[in-house]
Amino acid sequence: MSALTASPAPIDLSQGRRVRMSRLFRVELRKVTDTRAGMWLLIAIGAITLIAVTIFLFAAKSSELTYENFAAVTATPQGFILPVLGILLVTSEWSQRTGLVTFTLEPSRGRIVIAKFLAVLAIGLAAVALALAAAALFNVLGMGLANGAGDWDLGLAGARDFTLLQLMAIVQGLAFGMLFMNSAAAIVLYFVIPTAWSILFGLVSALEDAAPWLDLGTAQQPLFDESHSLSATEWSQLLVTSLIWIVAPLVAGIIRLLRAELKSA
Amino acid sequence: MIEVDGLTKAYGQHLAVDGVAFRVEPGTVTGFLGPNGAGKSTTMRMMVGLTPPTAGSSTILGVPYSKIPNPGTYVGVLLDASAQHAGRSGREVLHLGAMLMGLSESRVDEMLELVGLSDVEAKRRVGNYSLGMRQRLGIAHALLGDPQVLVLDEPANGLDPAGIRWMRGLLRGFAERGGTVLLSSHLLHEIEMIADELVVIGRGKIVAQGSKEELVSASGTLVRSLDLDTLGLALKQAELEFTRTATNSLIVKGTGEQIGRAAAGVGVVLTELRPADGAGLEEMFLQLTADDARDEVSS
Numbered sequence: 159m160s161a162l163t164a165s166p167a168p169i170d171l172s173q174g175r176r177v178r179m180s181r182l183f184r185v186e187l188r189k190v191t192d193t194r195a196g197m198w199l200l201i202a203i204g205a206i207t208l209i210a211v212t213i214f215l216f217a218a219k220s221s222e223l224t225y226e227n228f229a230a231v232t233a234t235p236q237g238f239i240l241p242v243l244g245i246l247l248v249t250s251e252w253s254q255r256t257g258l259v260t261f262t263l264e265p266s267r268g269r270i271v272i273a274k275f276l277a278v279l280a281i282g283l284a285a286v287a288l289a290l291a292a293a294a295l296f297n298v299l300g301m302g303l304a305n306g307a308g309d310w311d312l313g314l315a316g317a318r319d320f321t322l323l324q325l326m327a328i329v330q331g332l333a334f335g336m337l338f339m340n341s342a343a344a345i346v347l348y349f350v351i352p353t354a355w356s357i358l359f360g361l362v363s364a365l366e367d368a369a370p371w372l373d374l375g376t377a378q379q380p381l382f383d384e385s386h387s388l389s390a391t392e393w394s395q396l397l398v399t400s401l402i403w404i405v406a407p408l409v410a411g412i413i414r415l416l417r418a419e420l421k422s423a
Numbered sequence: 424m425i426e427v428d429g430l431t432k433a434y435g436q437h438l439a440v441d442g443v444a445f446r447v448e449p450g451t452v453t454g455f456l457g458p459n460g461a462g463k464s465t466t467m468r469m470m471v472g473l474t475p476p477t478a479g480s481s482t483i484l485g486v487p488y489s490k491i492p493n494p495g496t497y498v499g500v501l502l503d504a505s506a507q508h509a510g511r512s513g514r515e516v517l518h519l520g521a522m523l524m525g526l527s528e529s530r531v532d533e534m535l536e537l538v539g540l541s542d543v544e545a546k547r548r549v550g551n552y553s554l555g556m557r558q559r560l561g562i563a564h565a566l567l568g569d570p571q572v573l574v575l576d577e578p579a580n581g582l583d584p585a586g587i588r589w590m591r592g593l594l595r596g597f598a599e600r601g602g603t604v605l606l607s608s609h610l611l612h613e614i615e616m617i618a619d620e621l622v623v624i625g626r627g628k629i630v631a632q633g634s635k636e637e638l639v640s641a642s643g644t645l646v647r648s649l650d651l652d653t654l655g656l657a658l659k660q661a662e663l664e665f666t667r668t669a670t671n672s673l674i675v676k677g678t679g680e681q682i683g684r685a686a687a688g689v690g691v692v693l694t695e696l697r698p699a700d701g702a703g704l705e706e707m708f709l710q711l712t713a714d715d716a717r718d719e720v721s722s
Contacts, residue, residue: 176492
């Protein structure tokens with residue numbers, strides 16, 4: 159409450175500075191961690207990563223105890239939780255109505271979307287880093303404790319595929335969150351639609367050939383493959399299914415978010 | 424300064440806000456008064472760009488809100504004190520705001536102290552706050568960026584009488600330092616305590632605006648009678664303008680003597696005859712709130 163001038167002049171727009179993107183980004187990142195739900199999800203990602211590699215250490219044959227395999231076992235459990243973080247980062251603006259504050263402090267909703275996008279990418283990369291670090295630690299433990307093979311050859315391609323998988327998952331979560339604007343609906347549909355879709359392709363034999371072009375899960379299979387060398391066709395299939403399942407919901411979600419009316423009740 | 428010009432919001436066929444226009448000058452506390460559902464919140468959301476208007480425009484400090492760079496440092500907005508993440512602490516809510524606006528952490532402490540939230544209370548989750556505490560937190564958040572304009576939707580809702588008195592002092596002080604304040608309420612007595620200018624809205628339209636003194640002392644005489652219909656006819660013959668209220672009285676533009684003579688002429692018994700004082704505003708407000716009275720308003 160410092161001094162106010164007697165008659166405030168109209169704002170000189172050329173003088174004003176917009177909120178810097180780095181600040182919006184840091185605020186969005188912090189919003190992931192500063193609630194109980196968010197904190198537990200982050201703890202869960204850490205815990206589930208460690209549990210996965212621990213179980214693998216004791217359950218797998220010693221010849222299978224390689225860096226690559228340790229990294230691979232974290233991918234699926236992490237892939238369950240990362241999208242939920244992405245979903246909640248958007249839907250809480252509606253379910254908790256914090257959007258009233260968020261979008262008044264930064265009226266450009268597009269910039270908030272960019273900040274949220276960067277925040278989920280950062281979280282996805284952090285999860286990948288954690289997984290690779292845990293895999294390295296357990297690969298060493300595997301050699302010491304269980305006479306593990308201890309191969310280190312994940313390679314750039316392997317790291318790339320693993321990173322791609324996790325980032326696709328969390329960005330898809332963000333997209334579903336924006337599209338449905340409701341935590342429960344977005345989370346349920348995120349898990350139900352692809353599963354139902356996969357079952358459909360499994361049941362109807364006529365669709366089997368089309369599956370890699372229409373089903374994201376099928377198209378992502380080569381990313382799990384040890385060779386980590388996708389053919390041109392496989393890249394195209396990954397691109398097409400990503401357009402359908404990630405980019406299209408993302409675009410539709412952004413359009414919805416930019417147009418939505420924010421109500422208090 | 425706030426300027427609202429012909430703001431209109433249609434939901435399908437329903438006009439939630441219909442050509443609302445008013446100005447709020449620096450140095451004043453202006454009350455935006457109207458019953459629930461009259462269009463106050465919708466108007467305020469349009470003013471800060473959360474709801475796209477169907478027609479019309481508004482500016483704050485001379486520019487549309489969405490064009491204001493880092494708007495939190497010019498305009499303090501509180502639209503719904505309960506619209507905070509239940510899982511965040513009060514301090515964390517302010518911390519996020521300060522981070523976004525680029526303010527120092529000491530500003531958070533200052534605001535917590537200003538609104539009287541203790542260290543212990545600030546560390547509690549907002550989900551455990553009473554409505555009064557949420558309002559205090561909301562006011563703290565609105566003032567965080569040291570703004571020149573405040574836009575507050577129902578800020579006194581949930582405050583006890585002492586809290587309302589505190590808010591009056593706070594907003595009056597803000598206005599005296601040249602600030603502009605617009606606050607809404609659906610309670611006349613609340614707004615009478617805090618505001619010095621009034622904008623009254625009903626069913627999406629502005630029905631009255633002016634200084635509180637003007638509106639409260641709107642001239643007239645209140646009269647009650649055992650036979651209002653006959654009295655009404657007599658008043659018409661005497662060429663005295665009047666409005667019939669929701670509570671079965673007439674507000675007449677005339678003196679007690681004029682009314683008494685008109686009543687005596689037709690032999691009608693008067694049960695009450697007195698200057699209307701604030702009754703004009705109160706009656707107008709009651710009419711707005713009582714849907715049944717809709718047809719009686721203009722009789």
